[in-house]
Amino acid sequence: MFIFLVIFHLNEGAIVMHEFSVCQALLGQLTHLANQHPGGKIVGILLVNGPLSGVDSTLLHHAVELCKKDTVAAEAVLTIEDRPLSIHCRDCLHDNEVPANDWTCPHCASLATEAVGGDALILARLQLDFP
Amino acid sequence: MCETCGCTPALSANTQTVEVLSAVFAANDRAAAHNRLHLGSHGVLAVNLMSSPGAGKTALLEAVIDTLGKKYRLGVIEGDLETENDAQRIRAKGIPAIQINTGSACHLDASLIHTAMHQLNLDTIDILFIENIGNLVCPAVYDLGQEANVILLSVTEGDDKPAKYPVMFRVADLLLVSKTDLLPYLDDFKVDRAENCLRKLANRAPIIPISVRSGQGMDDWLHWLEQRYQAFRKSCSQTNLPHDHHHP
Ligand SMILES: Nc1nc2c(ncn2[C@@H]2O[C@H](COP(=O)(O)OP(=O)(O)O)[C@@H](O)[C@H]2O)c(=O)[nH]1
Ligand SMILES: [Mg+2]
Ligand SMILES: [Zn+2]
Ligand SMILES: [Zn+2]
Ligand SMILES: [Zn+2]
Ligand SMILES: [Zn+2]
Numbered sequence: 305m306f307i308f309l310v311i312f313h314l315n316e317g318a319i320v321m322h323e324f325s326v327c328q329a330l331l332g333q334l335t336h337l338a339n340q341h342p343g344g345k346i347v348g349i350l351l352v353n354g355p356l357s358g359v360d361s362t363l364l365h366h367a368v369e370l371c372k373k374d375t376v377a378a379e380a381v382l383t384i385e386d387r388p389l390s391i392h393c394r395d396c397l398h399d400n401e402v403p404a405n406d407w408t409c410p411h412c413a414s415l416a417t418e419a420v421g422g423d424a425l426i427l428a429r430l431q432l433d434f435p
Numbered sequence: 436m437c438e439t440c441g442c443t444p445a446l447s448a449n450t451q452t453v454e455v456l457s458a459v460f461a462a463n464d465r466a467a468a469h470n471r472l473h474l475g476s477h478g479v480l481a482v483n484l485m486s487s488p489g490a491g492k493t494a495l496l497e498a499v500i501d502t503l504g505k506k507y508r509l510g511v512i513e514g515d516l517e518t519e520n521d522a523q524r525i526r527a528k529g530i531p532a533i534q535i536n537t538g539s540a541c542h543l544d545a546s547l548i549h550t551a552m553h554q555l556n557l558d559t560i561d562i563l564f565i566e567n568i569g570n571l572v573c574p575a576v577y578d579l580g581q582e583a584n585v586i587l588l589s590v591t592e593g594d595d596k597p598a599k600y601p602v603m604f605r606v607a608d609l610l611l612v613s614k615t616d617l618l619p620y621l622d623d624f625k626v627d628r629a630e631n632c633l634r635k636l637a638n639r640a641p642i643i644p645i646s647v648r649s650g651q652g653m654d655d656w657l658h659w660l661e662q663r664y665q666a667f668r669k670s671c672s673q674t675n676l677p678h679d680h681h682h683p
Contacts, residue, residue: 322541322573330459337455344451351459358576358602359459391637405598407637417637425459434449 323363326425327371333427338376341432346380348431354387354422355404361386364425389422463577466545470552470580475674477557479510480667481565482660483579485603486587487596488569491613491647493521495587496564498647500528502657503562507664510560512551514543514568521566531555542574543567549580562664571600582667583608590614590624597632605636609643609659616646 330351338346353361361384368382388401393409394416400409407417458464474481484492492515500509511532513522522534533551535543548565555563565581567574575584586607588596591614597604604610610633612626630642641659645652 321539325540325542326459329462332462333457333459337453341451341453347450356602356605358573405601405632406635408635415634415637427455427457427459430453430455432451432453434451 322358323360323367324371326359326364327367330368330427331371331375331377334377334380334430335375337430338432344432344434346377346430347433348429349377349380349382349427350429351382351384352387352426352428353384354424355389356419356423357425359425385428387422390420391417392420393417460576460578463545466549467578467580470545470549473549473552474557474563474580474582475671477560478668478671479557479560479563480583480664481563481579481581482663483565483567483574483581483584484587485567485571485574485584486569486589486613487571487592488515490569490587490589490592492566492569492587493524494647495611495613495645496525496566497528498653499564499657499660500525500530502653503660504528504530507561508559510555510563512548512555512563512565514547515566516568531560537568541568541570541572542577543579544577545579562660571596571603573602575603575606583663585609585611587611587613588629590618590621594624594626594628595632597629597636601636604633605638607633607638607640609640609656611652611656612642612644614646614648615644615651616649 334346334349338344353359365382365384368377372378372380389404390399390401391407391409392399393412393414395414396409396412398409398411399420400411402408402410408415409417484495486492496511503509509530511522511525511530512535513525513532514535514537515521516537522532525532533554535547535551537543537547543565565579584606586604586609588610590612610629612629618624626642626644633640633642643652643655643659645656647653
């Protein structure tokens with residue numbers, strides 16, 4: 305029911321479905337972590353996202369808010385930090401931030417580059433309250 | 436942040452910060468590693484086919500079956516729901532095909548592939564094709580345990596697709612520019628421009644213009660496939676994996 309609502313609002317059916325499935329993976333990970341810290345309540349979640357993760361931060365935020373009820377994250381405040389793509393150049397050895405569709409090294413124009421950040425969705429940090 | 440004014444309340448004395456730093460897709464990556472072990476121990480080359488809906492994945496598979504079906508034992512995991520009967524089209528040619536019922540899902544993941552894989556007799560398969568869901572974004576970020584990603588870009592789609600969908604095109608091990616028989620009717624698609632966009636993603640994958648209608652590029656594509664298969668089999672025999680994978 306709520307899924308229809310979101311699709312209606314954002315008009316991006318497939319993508320919304322995607323962020324819901326990412327949300328399930330995240331909640332699975334959070335449940336696992338909560339079990340490792342018995343007595344703790346998750347009050348803060350920090351995710352770091354980048355343009356090559358295939359996940360839209362805004363849509364993921366919506367999905368988590370809708371799904372977190374009755375889970376270990378029910379009372380958690382979610383923060384998603386968006387980072388740009390950063391690449392390492394194997395020719396000049398510099399690291400640089402670049403647009404996701406142009407990995408040309410801004411320093412030496414080489415295309416012998418590789419992603420070193422902004423290519424994944426990372427669960428960076430949790431805050432737990434021990435009442 | 437607090438709801439009313441957006442300030443950040445000071446942490447109470449009994450709040451603990453836990454550094455996690457793990458990928459949200461870590462569970463999928465673990466499942467994919469298991470699949471890879473499984474496929475490797477059976478010497479099965481797994482090829483993940485990705486594209487927009489209708490770029491020609493199933494038609495390409497049919498063409499491969501017609502030309503290589505006698506030389507190699509092929510298998511197909513069908514994840515695409517574009518047409519209900521993709522798996523039936525494959526089975527009609529005498530090739531084992533497992534249809535994954537993804538419902539309205541937008542990507543395949545490693546655990547779906549694992550379930551499908553165990554419905555096949557991998558000892559009777561040399562090359563396993565996975566036809567992914569027609570979508571140019573998220574299928575790319577789910578490792579399935581495949582050995583290679585083959586991405587189809589049809590000439591009806593526009594040559595700037597790699598620039599618009601870097602998430603997908605950066606993972607290509609081979610780019611097939613499909614339906615080239617239609618190029619005479621489409622003056623705005625230039626293979627060079629598609630190649631340029633791909634290179635700008637620091638991706639040096641080979642690009643083969645191909646058409647199942649005219650047969651253009653089929654030899655090059657089949658040659659690429661056979662080479663990957665030979666190289667894979669060689670690496671399998673060198674590592675000599677014992678087959679004792681077990682399920683987590
Ligand atoms: N002209 C032309 N049409 C093709 C070619 N390959 C596939 N098609 C057509 O494109 C449509 C979609 O093909 P299909 O293989 O089902 O695409 P899929 O969704 O990627 O599996 C069908 O009508 C095919 O006949 C080709 O090389 N040339
Ligand atoms: Mg198909
Ligand atoms: Zn998806
Ligand atoms: Zn450089
Ligand atoms: Zn096995
Ligand atoms: Zn298994």
